[in-house]
């Protein structure tokens with residue numbers, strides 16, 4: 090197999106350490122064409138849909154893409170950001186802001202680290218960002234998928250995409266990866282702070298009168314749990330740690346799974362029917378929070394904050410509150426920095442690489458000799 094050409098060699102270029110944040114991906118525009126392109130790449134990933142390829146290819150191309158692209162484009166349109174300093178898909182906008190905030194946090198703490206972000210599906214693509222980092226001299230890359238709970242359907246496929254890029258390189262950087270952070274104390278604290286801050290501004294459910302905090306995680310097919318995917322256990326652990334951090338009794342918060350896709354059974358209990366049931370029994374207030382999504386996206390802003398509200402209220406429920414995701418909350422950025430620095434241990438962060446220092450010295454000597 091021919092390997093990709095190397096970026097031009099620059100003698101004495103300081104070798105850099107980079108952090109690559111990866112999230113799921115999103116369409117380039119809220120149009121059926123762009124959504125189709127994105128869904129085709131996403132849903133063709135054999136880690137996402139584990140059914141025989143030939144059969145799936147027919148279902149995907151004949152049934153799913155023609156219908157879902159149009160319906161999903163309308164949903165994307167309803168959440169697309171169009172503010173002066175925030176334009177585009179919420180998932181991408183928030184992920185870019187997280188990367189920027191993490192860069193500032195690490196730089197302010199005196200660490201020479203380059204932070205970048207990429208999307209597993211769509212843009213900016215993982216290959217394009219890794220190649221850009223290499224051109225800037227990145228010799229060490231820490232990959233940090235922004236999924237707190239590990240799943241073969243998300244984290245593993247981000248790792249696959251990175252190693253595929255590496256497999257075409259002659260001169261590979263050093264590589265490290267963060268598998269998960271579902272029970273990282275800084276992440277749990279950031280979740281707790283997010284909820285408490287929200288409750289400070291908007292009041293909290295009356296737990297004594299049956300009010301609830303619903304912790305809704307993205308679902309996966311139940312079969313993946315039976316096949317050994319730890320995602321379900323990690324979601325339950327995050328939920329329990331957050332409930333404890335908030336000082337809640339077990340019955341005061343519920344853990345549910347949203348975004349079911351296809352006909353197979355997914356992790357239960359499902360979010361939507363739970364909201365309907367809470368509405369049906371006359372729950373006075375439900376607050377929904379999505380700890381598994383570190384950035385607001387279609388699944389939180391449309392499926393929960395719009396559809397979920399409608400389902401709960403229509404069934405007879407009282408007040409519905411959606412608590413925004415971590416996005417660029419300061420305590421979350423501090424947790425990300427802590428997580429990053431823990432995994433960067435042993436890599437040079439504040440000193441140029443010794444070879445670069447040597448090259449700088451020889452250039453200075455040469456200049457001195459010439460003068």
Ligand SMILES: C=CC1=C(C)c2cc3[nH]c(cc4nc(cc5[nH]c(cc1n2)c(C)c5CCC(=O)O)C(CCC(=O)O)=C4C)c(C)c3C=C
Pocket residue numbers: 113114115116136137138157161178180236240242243307308309310348350381382385386387388
């Ligand atoms: C948070 C972790 C996620 C897991 C686990 C996950 C698994 C998973 N998802 C699908 C199908 C779809 N997911 C879609 C959107 C979507 N999914 C996640 C995260 C996880 N998915 C996010 C952050 C988003 C939002 C993307 C955005 O642009 O805002 C969609 C597309 C939306 C739609 O058309 O409704 C699909 C489809 C499967 C099948 C799966 C596990 C097997």
Ligand SMILES: [Fe+2]
Pocket residue numbers: 307348
């Ligand atoms: Fe998903």
Ligand SMILES: [Fe+2]
Pocket residue numbers: 348387388392
């Ligand atoms: Fe959804």
